Amino acid sequence: MATDQTATTRADDVGSVMSVRDLVIQYKRAKGGPLTAVDGVGFDVNGGEIVGIVGESGSGKSTVGLVLAGFLEASSGSLTFDGRTIDSWSGTGTSGRDGVQMIFQDSTTALNPRMRVAACVAEAIAGGGSIGKEHLAQATVYLDRVGLGPEFARRKPRELSGGQRQRVAIARALAARPRVLVCDESVSALDVSARAKILNLLIRIRQEEGIAMVFISHDLAVVSQLVDRVLVMCKGEILEEGPVASVIDSPQRSYTQQLLAAIPRLERTPASMHGTSPASQIQPKGELK
Numbered sequence: 094m095a096t097d098q099t100a101t102t103r104a105d106d107v108g109s110v111m112s113v114r115d116l117v118i119q120y121k122r123a124k125g126g127p128l129t130a131v132d133g134v135g136f137d138v139n140g141g142e143i144v145g146i147v148g149e150s151g152s153g154k155s156t157v158g159l160v161l162a163g164f165l166e167a168s169s170g171s172l173t174f175d176g177r178t179i180d181s182w183s184g185t186g187t188s189g190r191d192g193v194q195m196i197f198q199d200s201t202t203a204l205n206p207r208m209r210v211a212a213c214v215a216e217a218i219a220g221g222g223s224i225g226k227e228h229l230a231q232a233t234v235y236l237d238r239v240g241l242g243p244e245f246a247r248r249k250p251r252e253l254s255g256g257q258r259q260r261v262a263i264a265r266a267l268a269a270r271p272r273v274l275v276c277d278e279s280v281s282a283l284d285v286s287a288r289a290k291i292l293n294l295l296i297r298i299r300q301e302e303g304i305a306m307v308f309i310s311h312d313l314a315v316v317s318q319l320v321d322r323v324l325v326m327c328k329g330e331i332l333e334e335g336p337v338a339s340v341i342d343s344p345q346r347s348y349t350q351q352l353l354a355a356i357p358r359l360e361r362t363p364a365s366m367h368g369t370s371p372a373s374q375i376q377p378k379g380e381l382k
């Protein structure tokens with residue numbers, strides 16, 4: 094696979110860790126012309142910022158995430174990452190673009206079923222080299238950070254709950270020391286309690302390490318609890334964007350209003366109540382074990 098190459102830093106990208114412009118992504122189809130899944134999308138992700146992408150099923154959210162993480166090539170557009178214009182859409186390996194990690198809805202496929210949990214994480218630390226004792230020792234530190242004690246280190250992924258597997262996936266992603274974490278429906282399969290724990294964990298990671306995140310979800314209720322800024326996608330385009338509080342409290346487009354109307358009443362919390370720390374609204378708080 095091709096290696097990312099550098100060009101000059103754009104003056105208007107100061108503060109931005111990642112930015113895309115005029116992104117067009119088409120899928121080939123067996124019959125008819127190509128399907129345009131993403132059509133002229135552009136946005137920035139600033140250092141330490143959590144950007145949400147919401148929209149109905151099929152609106153192109155995952156497609157954007159896959160391109161950001163280097164798993165899919167765009168048809169046209171540009172991507173700037175860490176001050177460099179990226180010439181190659183492909184990442185450099187099976188784990189995608191260097192400096193970007195992606196966490197999917199179901200981490201089962203992301204974790205090697207034959208490897209023990211500590212080795213799954215140590216593999217990311219070793220960066221493709223052979224796994225040594227020191228990598229395994231460091232892996233337990235990352236596992237501890239996501240609330241999994243030493244008793245989990247020797248288990249296989251199938252011996253974990255969905256929430257625990259998701260935490261291993263996050264530990265593995267963190268171990269690769271990314272600048273940007275792309276989460277695609279990463280909490281959608283979890284029950285309310287496991288979901289709250291993972292969301293709190295993501296917030297803690299952002300606070301402690303300043304890792305920027307792109308958080309993709311069809312669920313505006315979840316997004317409202319976590320993100321700073323939200324992009325609303327519809328049919329491959331960004332229809333509306335802004336700070337999460339203003340988009341949720343006063344959506345400008347009827348499409349966004351409909352997405353909001355779909356949120357069950359009990360789950361709704363006015364974003365304006367969140368203040369500068371939406372995380373504080375998430376229950377249960379803090380504890381991870």
Ligand SMILES: Nc1ncnc2c1ncn2[C@@H]1O[C@H](COP(=O)(O)OP(=O)(O)OP(=O)(O)O)[C@@H](O)[C@H]1O
Binds near residue numbers: 128
């Ligand atoms: N590999 C593919 N080949 C062809 N078309 C695809 C492929 N992946 C996605 N699509 C199409 O691209 C469009 C956008 O899909 P995408 O998966 O990005 O949507 P999404 O917003 O993530 O939806 P969801 O909320 O259901 O996950 C859809 O019309 C989908 O059918």
Ligand SMILES: [Mg+2]
Binds near residue numbers: 277
């Ligand atoms: Mg998707």
